[in-house]
Amino acid sequence: MDRVKLHVGGGQVISAPRGRILRDALLDAGVSPHNGAKALSCRGLGTCGTCAVELVGEVSPPTRLEEARLRFPPHTGGPGRLRLACQVQALGDLQISKREGFWGQGEGRVWGPEEGDSGGS
Numbered sequence: 001m002d003r004v005k006l007h008v009g010g011g012q013v014i015s016a017p018r019g020r021i022l023r024d025a026l027l028d029a030g031v032s033p034h035n036g037a038k039a040l041s042c043r044g045l046g047t048c049g050t051c052a053v054e055l056v057g058e059v060s061p062p063t064r065l066e067e068a069r070l071r072f073p074p075h076t077g078g079p080g081r082l083r084l085a086c087q088v089q090a091l092g093d094l095q096i097s098k099r100e101g102f103w104g105q106g107e108g109r110v111w112g113p114e115e116g117d118s119g120g121s
């Protein structure tokens with residue numbers, strides 16, 4: 001099966017099947033896209049917005065649900081810098097960062113690759 005590499009920083013690179021939902025791939029590898037308790041999330045329904053991550057790389061286009069949720073506070077402006085990990089399919093190798101804040105809406109980075117970090121690939 002065709003696979004992609006998910007770079008999450010700290011030298012960690014997650015291998016996942018191309019097309020896998022990003023939240024599932026991260027959780028399978030023990031990397032949470034949630035800053036708070038996972039139990040407080042909608043668990044992938046696309047409604048809570050707490051799985052927002054910053055992405056560089058090829059992913060599926062935003063769903064209507066994702067578009068709507070990322071226009072609702074504390075997110076603003078719709079999909080752009082942030083995407084909902086539970087709605088995104090990983091279609092290519094990705095650089096993934098989690099920002100501060102319960103919804104991942106902050107500026108500081110909680111985890112993610114440093115600039116130029118290839119994750120050891």
Ligand code: FES
Pocket residue numbers: 041042043044045046047048049050051052084085086087
């Ligand atoms: S887990 Fe709730 S929006 Fe993704």
